[in-house]
Every structure is written in C-alpha cells, then in structure tokens.
Amino acid sequence: MIVELIANGVCAFAGAVAFAVLFSVPRHFYIGCGITGAAGWCVYLILEEYAGLSAAIASFCGTLVVVLLSRMLTVRMKCPITIFLVSGVIPMVPGAGIYYTTYYLVMNQLGMAASKGLEAVKVSFGIVLGIAIVLSIPRDVFQKGYWKQLKYHRKKKNILN
Amino acid sequence: MRIQQVKDNKIQYLDLLQFADPNEEALEKKLDTMDLFLLKEDGVIKTICAVRFRKNRKCEILSIVTMEEARGCGYGKYMVHYICEHYSDRCDELYVGIGNCRKLLGFFEKCGFSNSHILAGYFLKKYKEPVYDDGIPLTDMVYFKKRLEAEIDIKKVVDVALEAGRILLKNGGEIFRVEETMTRICNRFHIDQVDIFTLSHAIFVTAKSGEEEVYTKVKNVPLSGTHLGIVAEVNSLSRAISAGRMSLEEAQKRLKEIDKIEPIHPGVQIIGAGFASGCLGYLLGATARESVVAFFIGCILYCWVLLARRYHMSKIISNIAGGVIITGLALAAREVPWLAPVQLNGMIIGALMPLVPGMAFVNSIREIADSDFLSGTVRMIDTLLVFVYIAIGVGLTLSIYHTLGGIVG
Numbered sequence: 001m002i003v004e005l006i007a008n009g010v011c012a013f014a015g016a017v018a019f020a021v022l023f024s025v026p027r028h029f030y031i032g033c034g035i036t037g038a039a040g041w042c043v044y045l046i047l048e049e050y051a052g053l054s055a056a057i058a059s060f061c062g063t064l065v066v067v068l069l070s071r072m073l074t075v076r077m078k079c080p081i082t083i084f085l086v087s088g089v090i091p092m093v094p095g096a097g098i099y100y101t102t103y104y105l106v107m108n109q110l111g112m113a114a115s116k117g118l119e120a121v122k123v124s125f126g127i128v129l130g131i132a133i134v135l136s137i138p139r140d141v142f143q144k145g146y147w148k149q150l151k152y153h154r155k156k157k158n159i160l161n
Numbered sequence: 162m163r164i165q166q167v168k169d170n171k172i173q174y175l176d177l178l179q180f181a182d183p184n185e186e187a188l189e190k191k192l193d194t195m196d197l198f199l200l201k202e203d204g205v206i207k208t209i210c211a212v213r214f215r216k217n218r219k220c221e222i223l224s225i226v227t228m229e230e231a232r233g234c235g236y237g238k239y240m241v242h243y244i245c246e247h248y249s250d251r252c253d254e255l256y257v258g259i260g261n262c263r264k265l266l267g268f269f270e271k272c273g274f275s276n277s278h279i280l281a282g283y284f285l286k287k288y289k290e291p292v293y294d295d296g297i298p299l300t301d302m303v304y305f306k307k308r309l310e311a312e313i314d315i316k317k318v319v320d321v322a323l324e325a326g327r328i329l330l331k332n333g334g335e336i337f338r339v340e341e342t343m344t345r346i347c348n349r350f351h352i353d354q355v356d357i358f359t360l361s362h363a364i365f366v367t368a369k370s371g372e373e374e375v376y377t378k379v380k381n382v383p384l385s386g387t388h389l390g391i392v393a394e395v396n397s398l399s400r401a402i403s404a405g406r407m408s409l410e411e412a413q414k415r416l417k418e419i420d421k422i423e424p425i426h427p428g429v430q431i432i433g434a435g436f437a438s439g440c441l442g443y444l445l446g447a448t449a450r451e452s453v454v455a456f457f458i459g460c461i462l463y464c465w466v467l468l469a470r471r472y473h474m475s476k477i478i479s480n481i482a483g484g485v486i487i488t489g490l491a492l493a494a495r496e497v498p499w500l501a502p503v504q505l506n507g508m509i510i511g512a513l514m515p516l517v518p519g520m521a522f523v524n525s526i527r528e529i530a531d532s533d534f535l536s537g538t539v540r541m542i543d544t545l546l547v548f549v550y551i552a553i554g555v556g557l558t559l560s561i562y563h564t565l566g567g568i569v570g
Contacts, residue, residue, distance in 0.1 A: 008444060015440030015514075021433030022463075022515060023333070024388040024424045041444060078400065079393045080338060082523070086389075090519040096445045096510045102552040103506070106559045107569065124522075131523065132530040145204060 001050065005042060012041035016087040025083050032073045036088030040066035044092055056122035059092045063130025066092075071134065075142040085131070092127060094120035162236075162404055164243050167197040174199070177209050178224050187287075188224070195223055198247075200240050208236040212244060215256070220248050222257040241272045243405060246351070249309040256306050260284060260292070260299035274305035315352055315370045319378060321409060322346040324416050326357075326364050327380050329395050333387035333520055336528055336536050339364065342399040346412070349403050361536040386424070386470060387520045394419045427467055434463035434515040442511020451503050455511030458490045463515055480516060480547055484554015487512045492562055505569065509555065518547040 016037025017030050025033060044062030047053045070084030097120025104113035140146045167174065171192050178188055191213060200208040208231070211223040222244065227237045245255060256277065259265045283302035284292050292299045322343040329339045340357045347355040347368060354369040362384055367377040398415055401407045407415070424430070438459025443452040465486055469479035491508040494500055525540035563569050 011440040011443045015437055015444065018433045018436035018440060019519070020389075021425060022430060022437065023520065024390045026390045026393055029393075078397065080334070080389070080396050082333065082335065082520075083389050083393060086519050086523050089523055090514070090517065091441055091444055093517055093519055093522060095441070095513050095517045098548055098552055099506070099510050099513060099555060102556040103559065103569075106556050106563060128526045128529075131526050135527060135530055149204075 005045065008045055009038045009042050012091055013038040015091055019087040019090050020083070023083075023086060025087070029077065029079065029083050032070075032077065032084055033087040036066050036069045036073065036084045037091060039069055040088050041091045054122075055119060056126040058126075059123045060126035060130045062092050063089060063127045064134060067131055067134035071137075071142050075144070089127060089131070092123070094123040097123060162200065162202050162239070164198055164200045164240065164405075167199060171195075171197050174209060177206070177226060178211055191223060198240065198244065200236055200243075202236075207231040207234075208240045210240050210244060212248070214252075218251065218253045220252045220255055222255065225257075237268065238272055239405065241269075245273075245307065245309055249351075252309055254306050255309055256304055258302050258304045260294050261301050261303055262294040262297065262299065265294075266303065266305075269305045272307070274307045277304040277306040279303050315368055315374060315376050317409060318347060318350045318352055319355075319366060319368045319376050321413050321416065322355075323364060323366055323378055323380055324413075324420075325395055325399065326359070326366075327382050328416065328420055329392060330359065330362075330364065330382045331385055332391040333389060333524070334392045334395070335524055336361070336533050337531055338392075338396070342395065345399050345403045349405070350409060359536070361539045388422070388424055390425075391419055391422055394422065430467065431460050431463045434466075435460040437515050438462070438511045438513075441514040442507055445507075445510050447507025447511050448503075450500070451507035452511060454491075454494050454500065454503055455508045458487055458494070458508060458512035459515055461490060462486055462512055466515070476543075476547060477550055480550035481554040481557070483516050484513075484551045484556075485558050486554075487516075488555050488558035488562075492558070492567070513551060513555070516547070516551050518544045521547070 013034040017034045019037075020030055020033040040062045043065045044058045047061055048055055048058035066088035067085065070081050070088055073084050074081040097116055100116040101113050101120060104110070104116060172189075174197060175188065175192070188211075191211075195211045195213040198210045198212070199206050200210075206228065208225065208227045210225040212220055213223050214220050222241075225237060225240060227240075248255060255274075257269060257274065258280075259269065280302040282300060284299040325346060326339045326343045329342060330336075334342075336359045339359050343357050343364075343366065344355055347353075352368050352370045356367045358365040362382050364380045364382060365377075366380075367375065369375045395416075398407070398412065398419065402412055425433075435456040436459075439452045439456035442455035443449065447455060462483055465483060466479065469482070487509055491505050491512065494508060495503055495505060521540045522544045525537050525544055528534075528540065529537035531537075559569050
C-alpha cells in the first residue's frame, strides 16, 4: 500500500508539473504546483481506495486540501492562485468518467452509462463545493501577520485579565 | 510599504512629530488643520509626515520624521514623493521650512526642492532655549519649494489600466483579478471614480475625475490560449504600481514587454503533454505499460492541438478530431504485437487529459462562487461543450470500429 501511495504521489507530482508546463507557468512555481497536485491526489486516493468513501466525497476532500495549499502558497509567493489551483485540481477532474460514459453509450449499456455519467457529475460538484468553500475564507487568515496579531492580542488580554 | 492618512486621534502621534519640532504647543495648535500621513512597513511606522494647506494653492510640510532605526532606507524620499503626488491636484507649490542643517538641505535638494526664501533669526526669536541639530545651533529658517506637476492625464491612465486588463483576460486571468488590477492602477494615479464591467471576452470601463471629464472605453478580448506566466507578471506589475514603485510611463513600457512574452517552446509543451497523459493515466488506473503508450499518444495529440491553435480552428473541430486521434492511436497500439497486453481504457483516459479544459472549469467555478454568474455560466458552458466534443470524438471512433466488427473493450 505504501509503495503504491508513493508511486501515485510521484506520478501526481509529475502530472501536475506537466500541466503547469502546458499553461506556461514560470519555472520557479513548478515545485509548488507539484506539491499541491501530489497532496490533493494522495488525500483523494487514501479516502477513495483505502477508506472506501465515494469518489464524490473523496474528490471534495482532495480539493479542499488543494485549495488550502494553493492559498497558502499564493500568499507566500505573491502570485495568482490560479497557477497552483489548476494544476492541483486537474487529476481529480472526471476525465475518466467522461470516457466511461461514452464507452458504455457506444456499447449500448445505457444503465452503466447513466451511472458513470452521474458519478462524473457528482465528482464535479464535489470539486465545485471544495473550491467554493475554501475560497470564501477571508484573505487575511492566510497572511503571516494575522496569526501573529491574534497571538499578540490574546497575550494582551491575558495580561489585562 | 503602505502610506495611510490619519483622520482622527492625531494627538497620539504628537510625540513622534516632536522630534523634528520641539515646540509642543505650536504643533498641538496646528494639529486640527494639518494632514497626517504614516508610512508603514509590516505594520510598523517608519516615517510620519505632517502637511498643512496655505493660501493660493500652496501647501507646506510642517514636519517629516523617519524613525531612527529606519533611516537611510529611502522611506523619507518615498514619503515626499507620495506627498507631491497626493497634493498635485489641489496645490501648485509645496513648501518646506527647515533649520540651517546640512543633512536636511541635502535631502530636500535630492527630492527636487529648490531655495525659496530665508527667515533670518527665526529660531532665536521663536524658541526661548537654543535649538541644536547635529551639534550646530540653529538660527535661520530656510524655506524650500517644489513645483508640483500638473495632473496626470485621465485618458492615459485608463488606457494603461485597460491594457493591463486586456492582457490579463486574454491569458486566463479571472474576472475579479482583471477588475481589481484596473481599479488599483486607476486609484494609484488618483482617479477615484472608476466603473469596470468585465465579461468573459470584453471589458467596459468608465472613469471620472474631478470635474465633468468622463472617459469611457470598450475593449473586445477574443478568447485565446492560457499563459499563466503572463498573468503572474501582470499581477506583480500591479503590485509594484500600487506600492508606488512605478510611474505611468514605466508601467506602459513594461506592459508592452509582458505582452510579447512567448509561450513555452512547443517542443517542451509536447513533451509536457506526454508526461501529463502518462502520469494521469497511471493515476486513473492504467498499467505502467499503458501509461508509456499514453505518453506517446499524448505527444502526438498535442502536436495536433498546437497545429489547430496556430490556424485558429474552432473548438468543435479541434476537440472532436483530438478524440478521434486518441482513440484511433489507442486502437492501433492494441494491434502492435510486442506491446501486448494493453487495454484501451487506460490509454485513452490518459491521453484524454491534456484536452480536458481544466482552466475554464476552475475559473468558471470561481466566478460562480464570486456571484459573477454571467461570466461563470459562459465559461461553464465552454467547459461542458469541450467535454461533449471529446466524448463525440471518442464515441464516434469506437462505434465505427465496433460496427466494422472490431472488439471494443
């Protein structure tokens, strides 16, 4: 299991970097893209394969991780969030679902086609929700100064009390 | 580095100002009529500056202090620069009165001030005790002045902002980033009333400054490829502009340079597409052997994608043909004896991935999450249609093969 996980992680890293190349991302962001991609996919894999959750929930959680990581990296490297977001999310985009839907349609197995198609839709909604939720967290939370200030205020309160 | 104007509770900064003018009462009296500016870096005050209006479109710097540990870093110069710009629409001349101290004289000369007049014996008359600066007793007050440049042309500013917006939108920037960048640029050059309306392929902007001068422009931005490197460049440019590190002309020049940045070399992109296909194929359940085949199919597919892009083919053609190419190649690979055993599913799914419109998908979600339903739905439909086209291409080939008697699956 661990070997498989590592192999998947490496592949997700390489895949995310490859997509970064396709979108002409500057070179010094490659590592960040790879890390978001690998982390998101590992979470997805663990939840889907080993914990036995449905693909939709797994992709939701995977997306959560991807968006969180990309928001942190964005603040750190001062660049648009899209750079990390797109290459991180892409492994979870239901490309396989589309293929299987078409495949079963061609084979005239309409029941299977419908179930595969619905699953692809569900996975998409998982991704949509994941992105929407994390993006609605205010920007300040990801700034370095925010937590320092919070700590400082807490200390001040304690002293006053 | 940020400069903010203090509106209320100015008195708490009094002891900071006193460093430059030990006459506390005189300062306190002026406190209500003066404007106070703070330059902060990482939330720490570095420089503080007090300015007062005079008659006939003139203003005067009463006091400017940079914290002792932050001197020599250019904060003071930056502050003076900011003050000049801030008052340029309301005043023609900026004055500053300083003691006969060589350091300060040098500083203001560097900032572009020139001699105005001297109040002889000012310090002897006003202050009971002698005032020292750098060990020299101060006697005369030397006044410096600077002519403030005329207002920046509103048209020029809007043009630069619109150009930045166009480049962003063209290369895959989000709607809100386009609007934010344009607003930032306009505000930085003192155009405060800007209305921007952005669609997925057009920008409308109206700017109004001061009197009755209104300037409107519409720009059509045709959909084209994604280049996130350019988006990142424009983003850092907009940061530099709003931090005040860049003038309008510099920004214009830089934008032209950015617009000419070439995408990554096609050969590298083709290899990249191959890796994307192979790796994602493996993740989505292909065997190692199938992933290697998917790598090559992905490379060939991307050659087609680049070709279609160069000749501006419509998305319908390029994606349907892409699907056909992938499936055809995968079917062919199955017939090669020394590749066996390979299955169709793994190869096709892997090779499909470079066609998947991830960028449009993610952007559409983000815009819908931002309640920008118009642009969001347009991009969502774009995504869905591309998915449908790919499916048509794959399905078409598979069904033809099936009808001809081949075994699919």
